Amino acid sequence: xxxxxxxxxxxxxxxxxxxxxxxxxxxxxxxxxxxxxxxxxxxxxxxxxxxxxxxxxxxxxxxxxxxxxxxxxxxxxxxxxxxxxxxxxxxxxxxxxxxxxxxxxxxxxxxxxxxxxxxxxxxxxxxxxxxxxxxxxxxxxxxxxxxxxxxxxxxxxxxxxxxxxxxxxxxxxxxxxxxxxxxxxxxxxxxxxxxxxxxxxxxxxxxxxxxxxxxxxxxxxxxxxxxxxxxxxxxxxxxxxxxxxxxxxxxxxxxxxxxxxxxxxxxxxxxxxxxxxxxxxxxxxxxxxxxxxxxxxxxxxxxxxxxxxxxxxxxxxxxxxxxxxxxxxxxxxxxxxxxxxxxxxxxxxxxxxxxxxxxxxxxxxxxxxxxxxxx
Amino acid sequence: xxxxxxxxxxxxxxxxxxxxxxxxxxxxxxxxxxxxxxxxxxxxxxxxxxxxxxxxxxxxxxxxxxxxxxxxxxxxxxxxxxxxxxxxxxxxxxxxxxxxxxxxxxxxxxxxxxxxxxxxxxxxxxxxxxxxxxxxxxxxxxxxxxxxxxxxxxxxxxxxxxxxxxxxxxxxxxxxxxxxxxxxxxxxxxxxxxxxxxxxxxxxxxxxxxxxxxxxxxxxxxxxxxxxxxxxxxxxxxxxxxxxxxxxxxxxxxxxxxxxxxxxxxxxxxxxxxxxxxxxxxxxxxxxxxxxxxxxxxx
Numbered sequence: 304x305x306x307x308x309x310x311x312x313x314x315x316x317x318x319x320x321x322x323x324x325x326x327x328x329x330x331x332x333x334x335x336x337x338x339x340x341x342x343x344x345x346x347x348x349x350x351x352x353x354x355x356x357x358x359x360x361x362x363x364x365x366x367x368x369x370x371x372x373x374x375x376x377x378x379x380x381x382x383x384x385x386x387x388x389x390x391x392x393x394x395x396x397x398x399x400x401x402x403x404x405x406x407x408x409x410x411x412x413x414x415x416x417x418x419x420x421x422x423x424x425x426x427x428x429x430x431x432x433x434x435x436x437x438x439x440x441x442x443x444x445x446x447x448x449x450x451x452x453x454x455x456x457x458x459x460x461x462x463x464x465x466x467x468x469x470x471x472x473x474x475x476x477x478x479x480x481x482x483x484x485x486x487x488x489x490x491x492x493x494x495x496x497x498x499x500x501x502x503x504x505x506x507x508x509x510x511x512x513x514x515x516x517x518x519x520x521x522x523x524x525x526x527x528x529x530x531x532x533x534x535x536x537x538x539x540x541x542x543x544x545x546x547x548x549x550x551x552x553x554x555x556x557x558x559x560x561x562x563x564x565x566x567x568x569x570x571x572x573x574x575x576x577x578x579x580x581x582x583x584x585x586x587x588x589x590x591x592x593x594x595x596x597x598x599x600x601x602x603x604x605x606x607x608x609x610x611x612x613x614x615x616x617x618x619x620x621x622x623x624x625x626x627x628x629x630x631x632x633x634x635x636x637x638x639x640x641x642x643x644x645x646x647x648x649x650x651x652x653x654x655x656x657x658x659x660x661x662x663x664x665x666x667x668x669x670x671x672x673x674x675x676x677x678x
Numbered sequence: 679x680x681x682x683x684x685x686x687x688x689x690x691x692x693x694x695x696x697x698x699x700x701x702x703x704x705x706x707x708x709x710x711x712x713x714x715x716x717x718x719x720x721x722x723x724x725x726x727x728x729x730x731x732x733x734x735x736x737x738x739x740x741x742x743x744x745x746x747x748x749x750x751x752x753x754x755x756x757x758x759x760x761x762x763x764x765x766x767x768x769x770x771x772x773x774x775x776x777x778x779x780x781x782x783x784x785x786x787x788x789x790x791x792x793x794x795x796x797x798x799x800x801x802x803x804x805x806x807x808x809x810x811x812x813x814x815x816x817x818x819x820x821x822x823x824x825x826x827x828x829x830x831x832x833x834x835x836x837x838x839x840x841x842x843x844x845x846x847x848x849x850x851x852x853x854x855x856x857x858x859x860x861x862x863x864x865x866x867x868x869x870x871x872x873x874x875x876x877x878x879x880x881x882x883x884x885x886x887x888x889x890x891x892x893x894x895x896x897x898x899x900x901x902x903x904x905x906x907x908x909x910x911x912x913x914x915x916x917x918x919x920x921x922x923x924x925x926x927x928x929x930x931x932x933x934x935x936x937x938x939x940x941x942x943x944x945x946x947x948x949x950x951x952x953x954x955x956x957x958x959x960x961x962x963x964x965x966x967x968x969x970x971x972x973x974x975x976x977x
Contacts, residue, residue: 396779443957450713453779454911455960461908462953471944581904585715585783592780634795641795644788648767651781 346506349373350499361618367498372614374498374505374570376607378563381505381512383590383606385559388516390588391597392525393552394532396449398584399440399456402463403557405579406433407564409467409475412574415487417474422488426565430558437557441550448535457581464579480575483568492569501570508566509603512559517599519555528552532597589647595657604658613639680819685937687816691825693933694832695894698887699910700917700925701839702880708856708920709869709876711775716763716782717884717910718903719789720756724885725804725898726793728752732805745807752889753882760881764874772870790900801897824893831890835883836926842879843922848872856920909936909949912956931955 352364360369382404389395410429414420420428444455470477485493491500519525527548530538538545568574577583586609594605616639635641654661699721706714731751732744763785771777806824813820843849851872854862862869891906892898909932917928932952940948 396776443960446960450707450711450779451915453713454915455956457908458912458915458953458956461905462950465949469944581908582787582901585787588780588783589787635792638791638795640787641791644784644786644791647784648781648788651777651784652770655777 343510346377347503350502365499367495370498370502371570372611374502375614376610377502377505377509378566378570379587379590379606379610380603381509381566382560382563383587383594383602384509384513384516385556385563386587387591387596387602388519388552388556388559390591391601392516392520392532393528393549394535395445395549395552396453397444397456397553397556398453398581398588399444399458399460400556400560400587401579401581401583402440402456402460403433403437403560404564404567404583405463405467405574405576406436407561408568408574408578409481409564410561411565411568412481412483413474416481416484419484419487422492422569425487426562429565430562433561433564434554434558437560438550438554441553441557445546445549445553457584460579460584461581464576464581467579468576475576478576480573480577482573488569505566505570508563512563513599513603515555515559524548524551589643593647593650593657595659598657598659601657601659608658609643612643616642680817681941683817683819684821685941686934687819687821687825687829689934689937690930691828691894691933692937693930694828695887695891695906696910696913696932697832697926697929698835698883698890699906700913700929701835701922702883703907703910704914704917704920704922704925705839705852705876706880707914709852709859710768710778710873712768712778712782713911714782714880715779715786715907716767716789717880718907719785720760720763720881720884721888721891721903721906722790722793722898722900723759724752724756724888725892725902726752726797726888727755727885728889728892729802729804729898745805748805749886749889753885756885756888757878757882760884761874761878763881764877768877769870769873786904790903794900797900799900801899804892804896804898806893806896824890828890828894831886832926832929835886836922839879839883839922848875852876909952912952916956916959 350365350370354364355362356364360366360372362369364370382400386397386400389397389400407429410432411422411425414425414428415422440456440459444452444459447455467475468477475481491497492504520528527538527543527545530541530543531545531548535545564574564578567578587606590606590609591602592605593609594603595601616637619637650657654664656664699717702720703714703717706712706717728748728751732748735748735751763782767781767785768778771781812823814823814826815821841849843853848871851862851867851869852875854867855869855872859869887906888898888903891902895902913925913928913932916932917924917926932955935955936948936952938948939951943951
């Protein structure tokens with residue numbers, strides 16, 4: 304018994320666990336809703352701001368390119384939160400989340416293009432389809448655990464990726480992907496002038512995804528998930544079968560991801576097979592771990608930072624700022640994935656809890672220094 | 679008949695490629711519980727190292743002994759990379775499996791991007807030595823010679839790994855470490871040296887797969903590693919994650935299924951057929967297939 308008791312607190316289960324579990328318990332204080340409300344108000348009012356942030360964004364905050372980038376950050380923020388429901392909250396190492404995202408985006412795009420269904424119905428069918436797909440595939444993959452689960456989900460996602468790239472029946476557009484069929488979309492979501500509406504759609508998705516994840520993790524189901532993440536065997540010994548709970552998380556995560564696919568389709572005006580690849584799921588994992596897995600804000604922060612850097616580094620790579628650097632420095636720096644990958648490896652070493660754990664770590668480091676000045 | 683012979687030999691060649699990648703993965707996974715995403719990076723380093731050496735390295739070239747030298751250079755580069763990764767990235771995170779996986783994920787994104795920064799994203803034509811450029815007649819079918827080179831390399835690597843596993847002291851430590859790492863450590867044996875060795879061996883096999891994969895596909899690209907790696911993962915799961923023989927059998931099966939399904943049905947269905955086989959294996963042989971103990975330790 305001592306063995307299982309000690310297990311979750313050993314360094315083996317990682318600093319993320321020890322950093323977040325007390326956090327979750329401390330959360331339900333009366334002021335807990337203030338930060339989300341203020342943040343939501345700020346996010347809602349951004350399109351009315353003509354503020355310029357030199358160096359951060361090219362134009363004013365309400366210029367279409369900036370809003371477009373922010374909308375992408377929000378879509379990926381919601382998607383990363385849905386991924387974190389599996390990874391950070393239940394401890395399921397899935398490498399196939401891109402499949403459900405792509406399923407949502409491609410199904411909606413195809414329904415609008417082929418059957419000329421309006422956006423709303425396409426979205427509903429796409430989300431239901433994505434949820435069912437994740438239910439079926441989850442039921443199969445969750446028969447294994449841990450690393451085997453990672454490999455199996457990765458294999459399923461790869462099958463989907465191959466299927467979409469092979470272009471069966473000339474339906475999915477192969478490598479080119481599918482453009483958004485604008486006739487089926489309300490005019491308010493079409494064109495550069497309506498970027499602000501797309502931004503609000505992305506914000507709505509991010510709010511829905513985070514809202515569902517927060518609500519579920521605070522519910523009794525969330526307690527079981529927390530138990531499964533800490534020690535699945537102990538949950539099973541207590542008489543609770545972990546399998547349906549894991550499957551529920553898998554299905555909800557997949558459903559939210561397919562809704563994110565629809566949002567992504569609207570924001571970017573099309574889909575490409577790039578969002579179906581294993582690299583895309585790995586990027587999601589990086590976003591979540593970068594921000595802080597299993598925390599409220601971590602996935603949002605990580606996804607926002609990742610998406611922002613990904614785009615800005617690509618822009619900087621083509622700009623004058625890089626021509627003054629010698630080629631051997633400029634070439635790797637203009638590859639966003641190189642910078643992000645390296646940053647991520649360093650982060651795993653130096654800030655294992657992710658960005659949201661950073662303030663606490665700094666505070667405790669300062670306190671330690673103050674309490675032992677002789678060091 | 680002639681089609682079947684061609685498909686069998688091509689499938690075996692592809693299976694050989696999978697085996698070279700999967701054997702290292704399976705060793706690393708079995709001993710260290712690390713799902714090594716950086717394996718694709720070692721493969722890419724091996725491929726690019728071989729390509730670079732055959733163009734720029736004095737003495738090396740696309741032909742004869744020069745090509746051997748080029749492959750040796752590529753394998754050396756991959757081995758060196760694997761050793762450095764183990765010493766600098768994996769070892770400091772000892773016992774923290776999740777962090778180890780995350781760190782290799784970071785590497786798997788960074789290394790191909792670096793290769794792309796240096797040599798561009800376009801496929802580079804891979805040198806083809808005259809020795810394996812032609813075809814060989816087998817039962818009236820002209821089979822590309824490089825397939826035999828792949829099969830031979832896989833057989834050599836399998837034999838070498840089997841001998842290493844069953845005949846050397848380190849093989850004993852590795853096998854014991856897979857069974858019960860805590861016990862081996864308690865007996866005063868330093869498993870960490872075995873880790874580094876296994877990682878280096880895995881990296882060498884992956885780099886060799888990269889070099890030979892360059893021959894097989896005719897080109898090298900920075901992202902080649904990832905798609906091959908996913909099939910290697912599938913091979914590892916079907917083969918039973920820690921068994922070398924299982925790994926070899928699974929690679930042969932996966933290679934053959936892929937080739938036959940691709941030929942007799944729509945191209946691309948072969949890849950999906952492999953995933954279906956994986957699902958069937960998981961559903962019918964639950965638990966007996968994967969190393970449960972290690973899975974639970976990570977999850």
